[in-house]
Amino acid sequence: MQQAQQEMLDWQGTGMSVMEMSHRGPEYTSIADKAEADLRELMAIPDDYAVLFLQGGASSQFSMIPMNLLRGKTKADYFYTGAWSKKAIAEAKRYCDVNIVADSSDNKFTKIADKPTWQFSPDAAYVHYTPNETIHGLEFDDIPDTGDIPLVADMSSTILSRPVDVSRFAMIYAGAQKNIGPAGLCIVIIRRDLLGDTVPNTPAMYDYKVHADNGSMFNTPATYSWYLAGLVFDWLLKQGGLAAIAKVNQRKAEKLYAAIDNSDFYNNPVDKRYRSWMNVPFTLADDALDTQFITEATQANLLTLKGHRDLGGMRASIYNAMPEQGVDALIAFMAQFENNYGK
Numbered sequence: 001m002q003q004a005q006q007e008m009l010d011w012q013g014t015g016m017s018v019m020e021m022s023h024r025g026p027e028y029t030s031i032a033d034k035a036e037a038d039l040r041e042l043m044a045i046p047d048d049y050a051v052l053f054l055q056g057g058a059s060s061q062f063s064m065i066p067m068n069l070l071r072g073k074t075k076a077d078y079f080y081t082g083a084w085s086k087k088a089i090a091e092a093k094r095y096c097d098v099n100i101v102a103d104s105s106d107n108k109f110t111k112i113a114d115k116p117t118w119q120f121s122p123d124a125a126y127v128h129y130t131p132n133e134t135i136h137g138l139e140f141d142d143i144p145d146t147g148d149i150p151l152v153a154d155m156s157s158t159i160l161s162r163p164v165d166v167s168r169f170a171m172i173y174a175g176a177q178k179n180i181g182p183a184g185l186c187i188v189i190i191r192r193d194l195l196g197d198t199v200p201n202t203p204a205m206y207d208y209k210v211h212a213d214n215g216s217m218f219n220t221p222a223t224y225s226w227y228l229a230g231l232v233f234d235w236l237l238k239q240g241g242l243a244a245i246a247k248v249n250q251r252k253a254e255k256l257y258a259a260i261d262n263s264d265f266y267n268n269p270v271d272k273r274y275r276s277w278m279n280v281p282f283t284l285a286d287d288a289l290d291t292q293f294i295t296e297a298t299q300a301n302l303l304t305l306k307g308h309r310d311l312g313g314m315r316a317s318i319y320n321a322m323p324e325q326g327v328d329a330l331i332a333f334m335a336q337f338e339n340n341y342g343k
C-alpha cells in the first residue's frame with residue numbers, strides 16, 4: 001500500500017497513474033505481464049496452464065465451472081463441507097446432476113468425512129472441492145486423489161498461504177480479496193486442454209477460452225486490482241516465496257489454537273486435523289460476553305473480529321497480510337479478557 005501510495009499519481013516517471021493508463025498500452029502491459037510471471041514463479045505453475053485475471057468474483061466461477069467443464073457430460077461431483085461449497089453446489093445444479101462425495105453438514109462442518117466413505121461417481125465430468133471453508137474454519141489436510149477426473153478447487157481463502165502442487169489440479173480459482181489484494185479481481189488457473197468445449201449458448205464473457213485467447217483482456221480488466229495484486233506477488237517473492245510465508249502462517253495458527261485450547265473460556269469446535277490456518281472461529285463459554293469482547297478488542301485496535309453472521313461468536317482471519325505481532329497481540333488480549341471476566 002505504501003508503494004501504491006507513493007506511485008499513485010505518477011507511475012515510474014510516466015506522469016500517469018496506473019488508473020489512467022490504457023490497459024493495452026506498453027506501461028500497463030508490462031505491469032500485467034510481470035504480475036502473471038511473478039504468480040507463475042510463486043506457485044510454480046506449469047506452462048500448460050493458463051492464468052486468467054477475471055472479474056465477477058469466485059461466485060461467478062460457481063456457474064462458469066459447469067458451463068466450461070461439463071464438456072458433454074451430465075454429472076459433476078462436489079464435496080459439501082461448508083457455506084461456500086453449498087453455494088457452488090447450488091449453481092452447478094442449474095447445469096447438471098450433482099453427486100455429493102462427502103457431506104460435513106451432519107457434523108456441523110467440524111470435520112471432513114473419512115476418505116473410505118467418499119462416494120465418487122465414475123462418470124463425473126469433474127470433482128469440485130473447497131480446500132478451506134472460510135466461514136467454518138474447516139480445511140482439508142490433503143488434496144483429494146481423483147485419478148483422471150479433473151479436480152477443481154475454490155482456493156479463495158487459502159491460495160498463496162503455502163506451496164501447492166498445481167499439477168494435481170485441473171483448475172484453481174480464487175477471489176483476490178482474501179489473500180491476494182483488493183476485491184474486483186478473480187484469479188483462475190486452468191489446464192489449457194480443458195478449454196473450448198462450453199455448454200450451448202455460453203456468453204463470451206463466461207467462456208474461459210475467450211479470456212485465455214485474449215490475455216484476460218477480452219474486455220477491460222480490473223486494472224488497478226491487477227496492479228495491486230502484482231505488488232503483493234512481488235512482496236511475497238521478496239519474503240522468500242510460499243515456503244517462507246507458510247512457516248509464518250503455520251506458527252500464527254498454531255499459537256492461536258493453542259491459546260484457545262489451553263483455556264475453558266474460549267472454544268473452537270473444529271477437529272484438530274482439519275483446522276484452518278487462515279480463519280480461526282472461536283466462541284466464549286458465556287456468549288453474553290460477546291459484545292463486551294468485541295467492544296474491548298476494538299478499543300485495543302484489534303478489529304473485524306466479529307464472527308460471520310451465520311455462526312456468531314468471533315473469527316480471526318489471519319491471512320498472509322496479518323503479521324505475527326497481530327496474532328501475538330490478540331492472544332495477549334484474550335488472556336487479559338479471560339482474567340477480567342472468567343471465573
Ligand SMILES: *Cc1c(COP(=O)(O)O)cnc(C)c1O
Nearest residue numbers: 057058059084134154156157175
Ligand atoms: C470469499 C469466498 C468466496 C466468494 O468470493 P466472491 O469473490 O465474493 O464471489 C467464495 N469461496 C470462498 C472459499 C470464499 O472464501
